Amino acid sequence: MKLCRIRTADGIVPAAVDAEGRLRSLEGHIGDFTCDSIAYGGLAPLEALELADLPLLDETDYAPILADIRRIFGIGLNYSDHAKESGLPIPEQPILFMKMCPASGANDAVVIPKGSEKTDWEVELGVVIGRRAQHVSVEKALDCVAGYCVVNDVSERAFQIEMGGQWVKGKSCDSFAPVGPWLVTPEEVPDPQALDLFLDLNGERVQTGSTSKMIFSVAEIISHLSRFLTLEPGDLISTGTPPGVGMGMKPPRYLQPGDEMRLGVQGLGEQRQLARAWEA
Structure with a gap:
């Protein structure tokens, strides 16, 4: 469904x-x-x-897919070609960070933070946990999935990389977690490692990828995380982005007020967001 x-x-x-x-x-x-x-x-x-x-709905204003997404986990550099464009080595184990902002709707505006000059886009496959996962094997990891969704892991690169500490500072600004439009249940996604992803910026295709190119599969990510923490129903994992982010362009290119992003994952729907300037 x-x-x-x-x-x-x-x-x-x-x-x-x-x-x-x-x-x-x-x-x-x-x-x-x-x-x-x-x-x-x-x-x-x-x-x-x-x-x-059932009754038809005329409205199409998507709210976040869950009323109370519990935690948002991010996996960094999970596509080898994205690691290359970032100038970073291919990780030997999944890189984990947290997004501490609340999820927003699929088509809600993305707010460029105050003082930001390096707000970037990242289309990703999202995985919603549906049952507790603690020391789960790779073979049984997908049994813990309630559904899949599209995530835009919006990132402020200066906050993330140039200001010390962990990535969370550049990942958690208000509006930095558009999720949805749909939560797609597993029977409609028989192989999460065979999904195409894309992101267009102002009508120009900038990201194209496939989850088949992920370094760590969805099952491997769930199993790995469950070694160190207990995943609970309502947790969301954003599994990494393919190449084509603004940071990797030559010269780098970042979001400006009025820019439009359109992004999607095969079978999981599309998002559209306008970038706007921060206001007090």
Whole structure:
């Protein structure tokens, strides 16, 4: 299923995408998509619904895919060609960082932070955890997945690289985690390592990639992280970006107010964001 949360005049409505790509209200069938409601197969009863019989929604203002995404984990330099364009060695183990900002909707504006000159884009495959993962094997890791989504891992490179400490400073500014539009359940993604990704900036294709080029697969990432911390339902992992980020261009190119990003992952929908200047 392709599930989402839609902002309406009466509040956020849980919805599903039908076979014709139309949004169908799930009100009365689930209260909301939350860490608890997606956990341990909690979405399974929705599979029995006949979507064509459910009310249509006219609105398309996507809210974040969960009301309460628990934590956002990022994996750095997970495509060898992106590591090369960044001038950094290919990692021997997954590089972990945190995004401490709340998730935003798929088409919400990206705010260029105050004082920023190096705000960058990164299309990524997102993985939402649906059951506790602690010391899980690679072979069983995908059993812990509730669904997949598109993430734009927006990054401020000066904050991230030039100001000391960990990457979290450049990854956590307000609006730096557009997520969605949909949470796509695993039966629609039989192989997460066979998905194409893209990002267009002002109509120009700047990122093109495939999850087949990931250094560490989704299963390997989940297994690795579960050695050091317990992954819980509602955790989101952003699994890395292919080449074509602004930092890797010659000369580097960064977001300016008014720029438009359009990005997507095969089968998981598309995002569109306008960049705007910070305002007090």
